Amino acid sequence: MKMMFELILLTLARRLRRSCAKDGMKEKLRVPARSVQIRTRDGSVARHFVFCGGAVLSRRGTITSPDVTLVWQDAATATRVLLSSAPDAVPAALADQFLTITGDGEVAIWFSELVRLCRGGSTTDAAARPAIAVIGLGRMGSGIAAQLLRAGYPVTVHNRSADKARALLDAGATFAATPADAARHAVIAITSLANDDAVRAVVEGSQGLLGGLAPGAIHIGTSTISPEATGRLVELHAGHGSDYLAVPVLGRPDAAAAGELIGLVAGKASVFAASREVLAAFTRQLQYLGPDHAIAAAAKLAANYTAVTVIDLMGQIYAFGEKTGIPLAMLHSMFRMLWAQPVMQGYATRIWQRQFDDVGFDLRGGLKDVTLMVNAASAHGVHWDFAETIQRKMTAGIAMGLGGRDWSSVCDVTRAQAGLAIAPDHPSGSGP
DSSP: OHHHHHHHHHHHHHHHHHTTTSHHHHHHTOSSOEEEEEEETTSSSEEEEEEETTEEEEEESOOSSOSEEEEESOHHHHHHHHTOOOTTHHHHHHHTTSEEEEEOHHHHHHHHHHHHHHTTSOOSOGGGOOOEEEEOOSHHHHHHHHHHHHTTOOEEEEOSSGGGGHHHHHTTOEEOSSHHHHHTTOSEEEEOOSSHHHHHHHHSSTTSHHHHOOTTOEEEEOSOOOHHHHHHHHHHHHHHTOEEEEOOEESOHHHHHTTOEEEEEBSOHHHHHHHHHHHHTTEEEEEEOOSOHHHHHHHHHHHHHHHHHHHHHHHHHHHHHHHHTOOHHHHHHHHHHHOOSHHHHHHHHHHHHTOOSSOSSBHHHHHHHHHHHHHHHHHTTOOOHHHHHHHHHHHHHHHTTOTTSBGGGGHHHHHHHTTOOOOOOOTTSOOO
16 A cells, blocks of 8 residues: 555656646746645655745655645555545545644645646536526625636626626626526526525525526525525425535635635535536635535534634733733734634734724624524524624624724724724725
8 A cells, every 4th residue: 555655646746747837736836935745654655745936846755844744644544535536535534633734734725726726627628517607796706706707617697786797797797687597597506695584585586596496406505694594495495306505615705706715515415526616616625514504504603603702812812912011013923823824814913903994794794693603502502602792792893883894893892891992984994
Protein backbone atom coordinates (compact mmCIF):
# COMPACT_ATOMS: atom_id res chain seq x y z
CA MET A 1 0.00 0.00 0.00
CA LYS A 2 2.94 2.33 0.54
CA MET A 3 3.84 2.05 -3.14
CA MET A 4 0.23 2.72 -4.16
CA PHE A 5 0.00 5.82 -1.93
CA GLU A 6 3.31 7.09 -3.34
CA LEU A 7 1.95 6.56 -6.86
CA ILE A 8 -1.23 8.52 -6.00
CA LEU A 9 0.86 11.44 -4.73
CA LEU A 10 3.17 11.31 -7.77
CA THR A 11 0.16 11.30 -10.11
CA LEU A 12 -1.28 14.29 -8.24
CA ALA A 13 2.01 16.17 -8.63
CA ARG A 14 2.03 15.55 -12.38
CA ARG A 15 -1.59 16.63 -12.76
CA LEU A 16 -0.95 19.83 -10.81
CA ARG A 17 2.02 20.70 -13.02
CA ARG A 18 0.13 19.92 -16.26
CA SER A 19 -2.84 22.01 -15.15
CA CYS A 20 -0.94 25.23 -14.40
CA ALA A 21 -2.07 26.89 -17.63
CA LYS A 22 -5.81 26.39 -16.98
CA ASP A 23 -7.64 29.65 -16.31
CA GLY A 24 -9.03 28.53 -12.95
CA MET A 25 -5.66 27.19 -11.86
CA LYS A 26 -3.83 30.35 -12.94
CA GLU A 27 -6.16 32.43 -10.76
CA LYS A 28 -5.61 30.15 -7.75
CA LEU A 29 -1.82 30.20 -8.22
CA ARG A 30 -1.63 34.01 -8.09
CA VAL A 31 -0.72 33.93 -4.41
CA PRO A 32 2.48 34.32 -2.38
CA ALA A 33 4.71 31.24 -2.20
CA ARG A 34 3.01 28.38 -0.35
CA SER A 35 4.11 24.91 0.71
CA VAL A 36 2.04 21.81 1.42
CA GLN A 37 3.22 18.50 2.83
CA ILE A 38 1.39 15.16 2.69
CA ARG A 39 2.67 12.23 4.73
CA THR A 40 1.73 9.21 6.78
CA ARG A 41 1.79 9.45 10.56
CA ASP A 42 4.95 7.34 10.77
CA GLY A 43 6.64 9.25 7.93
CA SER A 44 7.05 6.14 5.76
CA VAL A 45 5.43 7.95 2.82
CA ALA A 46 5.89 11.68 2.32
CA ARG A 47 5.76 14.20 -0.54
CA HIS A 48 5.85 17.97 -0.45
CA PHE A 49 4.54 20.57 -2.88
CA VAL A 50 5.88 24.11 -3.30
CA PHE A 51 3.87 26.73 -5.22
CA CYS A 52 5.81 29.81 -6.32
CA GLY A 53 5.40 32.27 -9.18
CA GLY A 54 2.66 30.18 -10.79
CA ALA A 55 4.85 27.06 -10.85
CA VAL A 56 4.31 23.78 -9.00
CA LEU A 57 7.36 21.96 -7.61
CA SER A 58 7.13 18.57 -5.92
CA ARG A 59 9.55 16.03 -4.42
CA ARG A 60 9.44 12.95 -2.24
CA GLY A 61 10.33 13.52 1.39
CA THR A 62 9.51 16.23 3.92
CA ILE A 63 10.46 19.88 4.33
CA THR A 64 10.79 21.93 7.49
CA SER A 65 8.03 24.37 8.46
CA PRO A 66 5.53 23.89 5.59
CA ASP A 67 2.47 26.14 5.58
CA VAL A 68 0.25 23.10 6.11
CA THR A 69 0.73 19.36 6.60
CA LEU A 70 -1.87 16.69 5.81
CA VAL A 71 -1.11 13.66 7.97
CA TRP A 72 -2.72 10.30 7.14
CA GLN A 73 -3.03 7.53 9.72
CA ASP A 74 -1.26 5.11 7.37
CA ALA A 75 -0.76 4.40 3.66
CA ALA A 76 -3.55 1.81 3.47
CA THR A 77 -6.14 4.20 4.91
CA ALA A 78 -5.00 7.05 2.66
CA THR A 79 -5.18 4.84 -0.44
CA ARG A 80 -8.64 3.51 0.44
CA VAL A 81 -10.08 7.01 1.08
CA LEU A 82 -8.46 8.71 -1.92
CA LEU A 83 -9.65 6.00 -4.31
CA SER A 84 -13.18 5.99 -2.87
CA SER A 85 -16.06 7.28 -5.01
CA ALA A 86 -18.03 8.37 -1.93
CA PRO A 87 -18.56 12.17 -2.01
CA ASP A 88 -17.95 12.49 1.74
CA ALA A 89 -14.95 10.13 1.99
CA VAL A 90 -12.38 12.79 2.89
CA PRO A 91 -14.65 14.73 5.33
CA ALA A 92 -15.43 11.39 6.99
CA ALA A 93 -11.71 10.63 7.29
CA LEU A 94 -11.21 14.00 8.98
CA ALA A 95 -14.10 13.36 11.37
CA ASP A 96 -12.69 9.92 12.27
CA GLN A 97 -9.17 11.40 12.64
CA PHE A 98 -7.77 9.12 9.95
CA LEU A 99 -6.57 12.41 8.45
CA THR A 100 -5.38 15.38 10.49
CA ILE A 101 -4.37 18.84 9.31
CA THR A 102 -1.75 20.96 11.03
CA GLY A 103 -0.77 24.48 10.09
CA ASP A 104 -2.70 27.06 8.09
CA GLY A 105 -6.27 25.86 7.48
CA GLU A 106 -6.80 28.46 4.77
CA VAL A 107 -3.90 27.01 2.76
CA ALA A 108 -5.37 23.51 3.21
CA ILE A 109 -8.70 24.69 1.73
CA TRP A 110 -6.85 26.45 -1.10
CA PHE A 111 -4.88 23.26 -1.86
CA SER A 112 -8.04 21.13 -1.94
CA GLU A 113 -9.53 23.53 -4.49
CA LEU A 114 -6.36 23.21 -6.64
CA VAL A 115 -6.70 19.43 -6.53
CA ARG A 116 -10.34 19.65 -7.63
CA LEU A 117 -9.42 21.96 -10.52
CA CYS A 118 -6.49 19.86 -11.71
CA ARG A 119 -8.73 16.79 -11.88
CA GLY A 120 -10.67 18.55 -14.58
CA GLY A 121 -13.54 20.05 -12.55
CA SER A 122 -16.60 19.73 -14.73
CA THR A 123 -16.73 16.96 -17.31
CA THR A 124 -20.00 18.09 -18.81
CA ASP A 125 -19.98 19.68 -22.24
CA ALA A 126 -21.04 23.34 -21.93
CA ALA A 127 -23.73 22.97 -24.59
CA ALA A 128 -25.31 20.09 -22.63
CA ARG A 129 -25.38 21.79 -19.23
CA PRO A 130 -28.77 21.60 -17.51
CA ALA A 131 -31.00 24.66 -17.28
CA ILE A 132 -30.91 26.34 -13.87
CA ALA A 133 -33.38 28.69 -12.19
CA VAL A 134 -32.22 31.05 -9.43
CA ILE A 135 -34.97 32.67 -7.39
CA GLY A 136 -34.03 35.43 -4.97
CA LEU A 137 -31.35 37.92 -6.06
CA GLY A 138 -30.23 39.45 -2.80
CA ARG A 139 -26.57 39.71 -1.81
CA MET A 140 -26.14 35.92 -1.82
CA GLY A 141 -28.45 34.89 -4.67
CA SER A 142 -26.90 37.38 -7.10
CA GLY A 143 -23.45 35.95 -6.44
CA ILE A 144 -24.67 32.38 -6.88
CA ALA A 145 -26.38 33.21 -10.18
CA ALA A 146 -23.29 35.04 -11.46
CA GLN A 147 -21.07 32.05 -10.71
CA LEU A 148 -23.42 29.68 -12.54
CA LEU A 149 -23.37 31.97 -15.59
CA ARG A 150 -19.55 32.05 -15.51
CA ALA A 151 -19.55 28.25 -15.42
CA GLY A 152 -21.60 28.19 -18.62
CA TYR A 153 -25.01 27.16 -17.31
CA PRO A 154 -28.18 28.55 -18.93
CA VAL A 155 -29.72 30.53 -16.05
CA THR A 156 -33.22 31.94 -15.63
CA VAL A 157 -33.69 34.30 -12.70
CA HIS A 158 -36.62 35.71 -10.77
CA ASN A 159 -36.75 38.35 -8.08
CA ARG A 160 -39.59 40.37 -6.61
CA SER A 161 -37.66 43.54 -7.56
CA ALA A 162 -36.75 43.08 -11.21
CA ASP A 163 -34.10 45.84 -11.17
CA LYS A 164 -31.79 43.57 -9.13
CA ALA A 165 -31.53 41.27 -12.14
CA ARG A 166 -30.10 43.88 -14.53
CA ALA A 167 -26.42 42.93 -14.19
CA LEU A 168 -27.25 39.23 -14.52
CA LEU A 169 -29.33 39.84 -17.64
CA ASP A 170 -26.40 41.73 -19.14
CA ALA A 171 -24.27 38.65 -18.38
CA GLY A 172 -26.66 36.35 -20.25
CA ALA A 173 -29.40 35.36 -17.81
CA THR A 174 -33.10 35.26 -18.72
CA PHE A 175 -35.69 36.96 -16.51
CA ALA A 176 -38.95 35.25 -15.53
CA ALA A 177 -41.99 37.11 -14.25
CA THR A 178 -42.93 34.48 -11.64
CA PRO A 179 -41.20 31.66 -9.72
CA ALA A 180 -43.32 29.18 -11.72
CA ASP A 181 -42.07 30.62 -15.01
CA ALA A 182 -38.47 30.52 -13.78
CA ALA A 183 -38.75 26.86 -12.81
CA ARG A 184 -40.73 25.70 -15.83
CA HIS A 185 -37.79 24.46 -17.90
CA ALA A 186 -35.26 24.08 -15.09
CA VAL A 187 -33.62 20.81 -14.19
CA ILE A 188 -32.45 22.42 -10.95
CA ALA A 189 -34.08 25.42 -9.20
CA ILE A 190 -32.10 27.27 -6.52
CA THR A 191 -33.71 29.56 -3.94
CA SER A 192 -31.86 32.18 -1.90
CA LEU A 193 -34.41 33.95 0.27
CA ALA A 194 -34.67 35.86 3.52
CA ASN A 195 -36.76 33.65 5.81
CA ASP A 196 -39.39 30.92 6.22
CA ASP A 197 -42.25 33.13 5.01
CA ALA A 198 -40.37 34.22 1.89
CA VAL A 199 -39.59 30.61 1.00
CA ARG A 200 -43.19 29.56 1.55
CA ALA A 201 -44.46 32.42 -0.62
CA VAL A 202 -42.08 31.54 -3.45
CA VAL A 203 -42.65 27.77 -3.41
CA GLU A 204 -46.40 27.42 -2.89
CA GLY A 205 -49.37 28.60 -4.99
CA SER A 206 -50.17 28.46 -8.71
CA GLN A 207 -47.43 30.98 -9.52
CA GLY A 208 -44.99 29.44 -7.06
CA LEU A 209 -41.97 27.35 -7.86
CA LEU A 210 -43.90 24.07 -7.62
CA GLY A 211 -46.40 25.43 -10.13
CA GLY A 212 -43.73 25.26 -12.84
CA LEU A 213 -41.20 22.67 -11.63
CA ALA A 214 -41.37 19.38 -13.50
CA PRO A 215 -41.65 16.08 -11.61
CA GLY A 216 -38.15 14.66 -11.16
CA ALA A 217 -36.54 18.12 -11.06
CA ILE A 218 -34.52 19.27 -8.05
CA HIS A 219 -35.00 22.25 -5.74
CA ILE A 220 -31.85 23.35 -3.89
CA GLY A 221 -32.58 25.60 -0.91
CA THR A 222 -29.60 27.74 0.15
CA SER A 223 -31.51 29.94 2.62
CA THR A 224 -31.18 29.96 6.40
CA ILE A 225 -34.58 28.65 7.48
CA SER A 226 -36.01 26.66 10.37
CA PRO A 227 -35.92 22.86 10.53
CA GLU A 228 -39.74 22.97 10.55
CA ALA A 229 -39.86 24.93 7.29
CA THR A 230 -37.33 22.51 5.83
CA GLY A 231 -39.58 19.57 6.73
CA ARG A 232 -42.52 21.31 5.06
CA LEU A 233 -40.50 21.69 1.84
CA VAL A 234 -39.57 18.00 1.89
CA GLU A 235 -43.27 17.07 2.20
CA LEU A 236 -44.31 19.42 -0.61
CA HIS A 237 -41.72 18.03 -3.01
CA ALA A 238 -42.53 14.42 -2.11
CA GLY A 239 -46.18 15.10 -3.01
CA HIS A 240 -45.18 16.85 -6.22
CA GLY A 241 -42.79 14.14 -7.41
CA SER A 242 -39.73 16.40 -7.32
CA ASP A 243 -36.74 16.36 -4.95
CA TYR A 244 -35.56 18.84 -2.33
CA LEU A 245 -31.92 19.23 -1.32
CA ALA A 246 -31.15 21.40 1.71
CA VAL A 247 -27.90 23.32 1.11
CA PRO A 248 -27.71 26.32 3.46
CA VAL A 249 -24.45 28.11 2.76
CA LEU A 250 -21.72 29.60 4.93
CA GLY A 251 -19.99 32.78 3.78
CA ARG A 252 -20.51 36.48 3.28
CA PRO A 253 -21.70 38.06 0.00
CA ASP A 254 -18.12 38.57 -1.19
CA ALA A 255 -17.60 34.79 -0.87
CA ALA A 256 -20.77 34.20 -2.91
CA ALA A 257 -19.51 36.56 -5.62
CA ALA A 258 -16.19 34.68 -5.74
CA GLY A 259 -17.70 31.17 -5.67
CA GLU A 260 -16.12 30.54 -2.27
CA LEU A 261 -19.18 29.51 -0.24
CA ILE A 262 -19.31 26.40 1.95
CA GLY A 263 -22.44 24.30 1.45
CA LEU A 264 -23.99 22.19 4.23
CA VAL A 265 -25.80 19.47 2.27
CA ALA A 266 -28.58 17.14 3.44
CA GLY A 267 -30.98 15.01 1.43
CA LYS A 268 -30.92 11.86 -0.67
CA ALA A 269 -27.37 10.84 -1.63
CA SER A 270 -28.53 10.28 -5.23
CA VAL A 271 -29.93 13.82 -5.42
CA PHE A 272 -26.68 15.21 -4.00
CA ALA A 273 -24.71 13.26 -6.61
CA ALA A 274 -26.93 14.61 -9.41
CA SER A 275 -26.51 18.17 -8.12
CA ARG A 276 -22.84 18.08 -7.16
CA GLU A 277 -21.45 19.64 -10.33
CA VAL A 278 -23.91 22.54 -10.15
CA LEU A 279 -23.12 23.07 -6.45
CA ALA A 280 -19.40 23.07 -7.23
CA ALA A 281 -19.92 26.05 -9.53
CA PHE A 282 -20.68 28.37 -6.59
CA THR A 283 -18.99 26.67 -3.61
CA ARG A 284 -15.45 25.79 -2.66
CA GLN A 285 -16.40 23.11 -0.15
CA LEU A 286 -19.39 20.82 0.39
CA GLN A 287 -20.18 18.99 3.64
CA TYR A 288 -22.63 16.13 3.12
CA LEU A 289 -24.53 15.58 6.39
CA GLY A 290 -26.74 12.66 5.40
CA PRO A 291 -30.32 12.10 4.22
CA ASP A 292 -32.15 14.03 6.97
CA HIS A 293 -32.80 17.48 5.47
CA ALA A 294 -33.45 19.10 8.86
CA ILE A 295 -29.87 18.39 9.95
CA ALA A 296 -28.56 20.88 7.39
CA ALA A 297 -30.92 23.56 8.72
CA ALA A 298 -29.86 22.76 12.30
CA ALA A 299 -26.16 22.73 11.32
CA LYS A 300 -26.48 26.17 9.72
CA LEU A 301 -28.10 27.52 12.88
CA ALA A 302 -25.32 25.94 14.95
CA ALA A 303 -22.66 27.50 12.70
CA ASN A 304 -24.32 30.91 12.86
CA TYR A 305 -24.74 30.54 16.64
CA THR A 306 -20.99 29.93 16.92
CA ALA A 307 -20.23 32.96 14.77
CA VAL A 308 -22.63 35.34 16.49
CA THR A 309 -21.56 34.40 20.03
CA VAL A 310 -17.87 34.92 19.19
CA ILE A 311 -18.67 38.28 17.57
CA ASP A 312 -20.36 39.52 20.74
CA LEU A 313 -17.62 38.00 22.89
CA MET A 314 -14.96 40.00 21.04
CA GLY A 315 -17.00 43.19 21.44
CA GLN A 316 -17.24 42.60 25.19
CA ILE A 317 -13.50 42.00 25.45
CA TYR A 318 -12.65 45.13 23.43
CA ALA A 319 -14.95 47.17 25.70
CA PHE A 320 -13.23 45.62 28.74
CA GLY A 321 -9.88 46.52 27.19
CA GLU A 322 -10.91 50.15 26.79
CA LYS A 323 -12.17 50.31 30.37
CA THR A 324 -9.05 48.69 31.88
CA GLY A 325 -6.35 50.07 29.59
CA ILE A 326 -5.39 46.83 27.81
CA PRO A 327 -3.90 47.81 24.41
CA LEU A 328 -6.48 47.02 21.75
CA ALA A 329 -3.73 46.04 19.32
CA MET A 330 -2.72 43.29 21.77
CA LEU A 331 -6.30 42.01 21.94
CA HIS A 332 -6.52 42.16 18.17
CA SER A 333 -3.38 40.01 17.87
CA MET A 334 -4.80 37.57 20.39
CA PHE A 335 -7.99 37.14 18.40
CA ARG A 336 -6.06 36.56 15.18
CA MET A 337 -4.03 33.87 16.91
CA LEU A 338 -7.01 32.14 18.55
CA TRP A 339 -9.39 32.27 15.61
CA ALA A 340 -7.30 31.72 12.52
CA GLN A 341 -10.18 31.35 10.08
CA PRO A 342 -10.22 34.29 7.62
CA VAL A 343 -13.84 35.27 8.31
CA MET A 344 -13.18 35.52 12.05
CA GLN A 345 -10.01 37.52 11.39
CA GLY A 346 -12.16 39.89 9.36
CA TYR A 347 -14.66 40.31 12.19
CA ALA A 348 -11.83 40.90 14.68
CA THR A 349 -10.67 43.81 12.51
CA ARG A 350 -14.22 45.01 11.83
CA ILE A 351 -15.11 45.23 15.54
CA TRP A 352 -11.73 46.64 16.60
CA GLN A 353 -11.96 49.45 14.04
CA ARG A 354 -15.79 49.60 14.23
CA GLN A 355 -16.30 49.21 10.49
CA PHE A 356 -20.01 48.44 10.40
CA ASP A 357 -21.05 50.30 7.22
CA ASP A 358 -19.74 47.58 4.84
CA VAL A 359 -22.89 45.51 5.34
CA GLY A 360 -22.76 41.81 4.57
CA PHE A 361 -25.64 40.82 6.87
CA ASP A 362 -27.53 43.55 8.67
CA LEU A 363 -28.64 43.57 12.30
CA ARG A 364 -32.32 43.00 11.42
CA GLY A 365 -31.42 39.84 9.48
CA GLY A 366 -29.20 38.76 12.35
CA LEU A 367 -32.12 39.06 14.78
CA LYS A 368 -34.16 36.77 12.51
CA ASP A 369 -31.42 34.09 12.56
CA VAL A 370 -30.90 34.33 16.33
CA THR A 371 -34.65 33.90 16.85
CA LEU A 372 -34.48 30.74 14.73
CA MET A 373 -31.60 29.50 16.93
CA VAL A 374 -33.53 30.09 20.16
CA ASN A 375 -36.64 28.36 18.80
CA ALA A 376 -34.71 25.38 17.42
CA ALA A 377 -32.83 24.84 20.68
CA SER A 378 -36.01 25.11 22.78
CA ALA A 379 -37.74 22.52 20.61
CA HIS A 380 -35.07 20.01 21.76
CA GLY A 381 -35.03 21.13 25.40
CA VAL A 382 -31.70 22.94 25.02
CA HIS A 383 -31.24 26.26 26.79
CA TRP A 384 -29.07 28.59 24.62
CA ASP A 385 -28.89 31.43 27.11
CA PHE A 386 -26.20 33.26 25.12
CA ALA A 387 -28.51 33.31 22.10
CA GLU A 388 -31.33 34.70 24.25
CA THR A 389 -28.98 37.39 25.55
CA ILE A 390 -27.92 38.35 22.03
CA GLN A 391 -31.55 38.36 20.92
CA ARG A 392 -32.27 40.99 23.56
CA LYS A 393 -29.14 42.93 22.55
CA MET A 394 -30.04 42.90 18.85
CA THR A 395 -33.54 44.14 19.67
CA ALA A 396 -31.97 46.95 21.72
CA GLY A 397 -29.50 47.72 18.89
CA ILE A 398 -32.33 48.12 16.38
CA ALA A 399 -34.11 50.46 18.81
CA MET A 400 -30.83 52.41 19.06
CA GLY A 401 -30.79 52.91 15.26
CA LEU A 402 -28.30 50.19 14.30
CA GLY A 403 -30.72 48.00 12.28
CA GLY A 404 -29.22 48.78 8.87
CA ARG A 405 -25.61 48.22 9.93
CA ASP A 406 -23.64 44.98 9.78
CA TRP A 407 -24.78 42.46 12.40
CA SER A 408 -21.40 42.73 14.15
CA SER A 409 -22.60 46.18 15.33
CA VAL A 410 -24.42 44.30 18.13
CA CYS A 411 -21.22 44.89 20.09
CA ASP A 412 -22.22 48.58 20.28
CA VAL A 413 -24.97 47.59 22.73
CA THR A 414 -22.23 46.37 25.09
CA ARG A 415 -20.32 49.60 24.46
CA ALA A 416 -23.38 51.71 25.28
CA GLN A 417 -23.97 49.74 28.49
CA ALA A 418 -20.34 50.38 29.45
CA GLY A 419 -20.69 54.13 28.83
CA LEU A 420 -18.59 54.11 25.65
CA ALA A 421 -19.53 56.15 22.58
CA ILE A 422 -21.39 54.61 19.64
CA ALA A 423 -22.41 55.92 16.22
CA PRO A 424 -26.06 55.45 15.11
CA ASP A 425 -27.11 54.06 11.74
CA HIS A 426 -27.17 56.41 8.76
CA PRO A 427 -30.02 56.08 6.25
CA SER A 428 -27.58 56.55 3.39
CA GLY A 429 -25.50 53.59 4.59
CA SER A 430 -22.37 55.72 4.33
CA GLY A 431 -21.79 56.05 8.07
CA PRO A 432 -20.35 59.05 9.88
